[in-house]
Amino acid sequence: EAAVTQSPRNKVTVTGGNVTLSCRQTNSHNYMYWYRQDTGHGLRLIHYSYGAGNLQIGDVPDGYKATRTTQEDFFLLLELASPSQTSLYFCASSHRDRGEQYFGPGTRLTVL
């Protein structure tokens, strides 16, 4: 069974604050993704990675940085958080390009 974990599960910060969301997968997958989920928009891709040290820009990258330190670990960084970044964030991994994805449980971020 694929395993993707995220931490923290909930986070509250203030405008201008720094936030790091963590994701770890133990599936030996090459591909990892960060999404945000907002009502009426489904999931939107922020950043993704093909492997350690690789980073690709997704559809809604503004205000976000990401880093893939190892095959297992993918981080999403918000260096100057804004209220518009209040959302539910999901991490996912997949074995192959265009293949099915395995999702983590999500991190709910609130920016006051």
Place this chain on the structure above:
Amino acid sequence: AQSVTQPDARVTVSEGASLQLRCKYSYSGTPYLFWYVQYPRQGLQLLLKYYSGDPVVQGVNGFEAEFSKSNSSFHLRKASVHWSDSAVYFCVLSGTGGYKVVFGSGTRLLVSP
């Protein structure tokens, strides 16, 4: 441009009734198509996938979907729903030309007793 449309934001059916959730896509190439389900306070889980071949694909928990190239559709079906099927369902398209995945906006299914 790639797009996925789920025209029904909410669907309510009675327990034991049949179900169809609609999904239309726009893509000029050969799509990979998926249905995922999201239960409350959980991440998304794969229900089924279509890459090629038989247009009717079977998934978990009695779900199936039918791919139609002529109609650009990938509708999800279930013969008899259970209250535990209440969730949000997402249709997803994966295309080529660099990584590109597009999620539909989701359909919230409520199964009434």
